[in-house]
Amino acid sequence: MSVEPTVATTPAPEIDRRRLAELTGRQRELFAERTPRSGETYERARKVMPKGVPSSFQENDPWPVYVDRGTGAQVWDVDGNEYIDFHNGFGVMCVGHANPRIADAVKRQVERGTHFAAPTAHSIGVAEELRRRFGLPQWRFTNSGTESTMDAVHVARGATGRDTILKIEGSYHGHHDAVMVSVYPPLEALGDRDDPISVPYGAGYPRAITDLTRSVPFNDAQALERVLDRLAGQVAALIMEPAMMNINIVPPREGYLAEVRRITSEHEVHLVFDEVKTGATISPGGATQRFGVQPDIITLAKATCGGLPGGAIGMTEELAAVIADGTVHQYGTFNGNPLVMAAAEATLTEVLTADAYAQLERANERLRAGCDAIIERHGLPCYTEGMGAKGCVIFSSEQLFEYRDYLTKVDDDLSTLAWLYHMNHGIFMTPGVEEEWTLSVAHTDEHLDRYLAAFEAFASDLMGS
Numbered sequence: 489m490s491v492e493p494t495v496a497t498t499p500a501p502e503i504d505r506r507r508l509a510e511l512t513g514r515q516r517e518l519f520a521e522r523t524p525r526s527g528e529t530y531e532r533a534r535k536v537m538p539k540g541v542p543s544s545f546q547e548n549d550p551w552p553v554y555v556d557r558g559t560g561a562q563v564w565d566v567d568g569n570e571y572i573d574f575h576n577g578f579g580v581m582c583v584g585h586a587n588p589r590i591a592d593a594v595k596r597q598v599e600r601g602t603h604f605a606a607p608t609a610h611s612i613g614v615a616e617e618l619r620r621r622f623g624l625p626q627w628r629f630t631n632s633g634t635e636s637t638m639d640a641v642h643v644a645r646g647a648t649g650r651d652t653i654l655k656i657e658g659s660y661h662g663h664h665d666a667v668m669v670s671v672y673p674p675l676e677a678l679g680d681r682d683d684p685i686s687v688p689y690g691a692g693y694p695r696a697i698t699d700l701t702r703s704v705p706f707n708d709a710q711a712l713e714r715v716l717d718r719l720a721g722q723v724a725a726l727i728m729e730p731a732m733m734n735i736n737i738v739p740p741r742e743g744y745l746a747e748v749r750r751i752t753s754e755h756e757v758h759l760v761f762d763e764v765k766t767g768a769t770i771s772p773g774g775a776t777q778r779f780g781v782q783p784d785i786i787t788l789a790k791a792t793c794g795g796l797p798g799g800a801i802g803m804t805e806e807l808a809a810v811i812a813d814g815t816v817h818q819y820g821t822f823n824g825n826p827l828v829m830a831a832a833e834a835t836l837t838e839v840l841t842a843d844a845y846a847q848l849e850r851a852n853e854r855l856r857a858g859c860d861a862i863i864e865r866h867g868l869p870c871y872t873e874g875m876g877a878k879g880c881v882i883f884s885s886e887q888l889f890e891y892r893d894y895l896t897k898v899d900d901d902l903s904t905l906a907w908l909y910h911m912n913h914g915i916f917m918t919p920g921v922e923e924e925w926t927l928s929v930a931h932t933d934e935h936l937d938r939y940l941a942a943f944e945a946f947a948s949d950l951m952g953s
């Protein structure tokens with residue numbers, strides 16, 4: 489396919505832009521009126537934390553919503569506002585907040601000691617379950633998605649002796665040097681689609697490291713093949729999300745992942761599926777199972793550990809050997825921490841069961857169908873996408889297949905207004921236009937209906953219908 493971007497944002501012609509701006513102004517005022525204590529907390533927090541947040545992904549204009557507590561599918565902010573949580577901790581809390589099974593598993597472990605930096609039985613149980621789910625034989629643990637993808641890069645480079653890493657343009661894999669490249673590059677910096685420029689995502693990364701990472705467009709196996717032919721013998725790995733989930737949701741085209749597998753194997757390039765988002769959310773065996781294509785390395789984090797900070801990396805026996813023989817050093821004081829492992833084992837064996845995935849899929853379909861009906865009734869220029877626990881409304885009238893589509897077709901202003909409507913109607917959503925909802929096993933039909941009521945209010949006010 490060929491996509492020629494022209495402008496940064498193509499506003500949907502059906503939208504009355506004045507009305508959109510007015511509604512946005514009104515909703516912004518309402519947001520500020522509803523969250524004054526968050527505003528005060530922000531003033532306190534920013535004296536000690538840049539932007540008043542522990543991670544820049546949590547920042548928000550005019551201030552972040554500071555959360556007090558959560559249970560099941562609900563969260564409460566410091567102003568006492570109750571929300572149904574569709575943010576779910578950036579796609580982590582599929583088990584629901586304060587899930588009693590996870591809490592029990594963690595409490596039991598707290599009483600037996602919280603950290604040893606020596607292996608415990610839970611870590612073996614988790615590795616066995618991940619092997620069963622994802623089909624890769626060997627696993628190690630980390631503390632985050634960033635660490636998982638960093639280790640994946642080290643293992644691939646160590647095993648091949650090659651330095652170049654290939655990634656998909658417009659994808660985020662955590663904040664280490666090798667992957668902070670071409671994450672959300674601006675239109676004018678993209679370069680030729682067949683040979684994109686390696687654009688650092690912010691400052692702090694040496695140019696020499698950035699240049700070792702090259703990007704290719706998603707959903708285009710021929711472009712990948714051309715690049716690998718050109719870089720023959722230089723590329724250690726292709727790291728990719730099998731379904732892109734940081735530019736809303738962009739699923740793989742039919743047959744694309746199988747082609748990627750064929751091409752990478754032919755070029756002896758390791759294929760890394762970054763399943764930090766998809767791993768425990770879209771099927772028991774993540775995207776690997778859902779799309780039926782086996783990579784050489786899988787990186788996990790987020791929902792895998794049921795709300796505790798942990799990650800994992802799965803690999804073939806051949807790649808595990810480079811860790812086992814000391815060629816590559818995979819380290820971490822907190823790797824396999826017993827609290828995290830106890831939570832992960834309970835998550836994977838007791839809460840996110842096969843039945844739970846069926847329930848999440850049904851709930852997601854119901855929510856998408858409800859949104860689709862509203863979109864159609866009001867003639868909104870958008871569509872829904874989703875799978876498993878993940879879904880979203882994409883504010884583009886044309887389907888997205890890759891980052892350049894996202895950059896040129898998504899209407900940020902509509903997305904921002906929808907976010908404000910959700911928040912002001914008690915629907916907790918991720919800040920930013922690129923995210924999606926994540927459902928948990930605690931979401932009921934009534935919770936989904938509240939989402940739909942908020943979306944209906946947005947649609948009718950905007951379209952005047």
Ligand SMILES: Cc1ncc(COP(=O)(O)O)c(C=O)c1O
Binds near residue numbers: 660734762765789
């Ligand atoms: C696909 C993907 N990989 C890696 C990461 C990094 O994970 P973490 O934030 O746990 O470091 C993220 C975070 O959003 C992600 O979406």
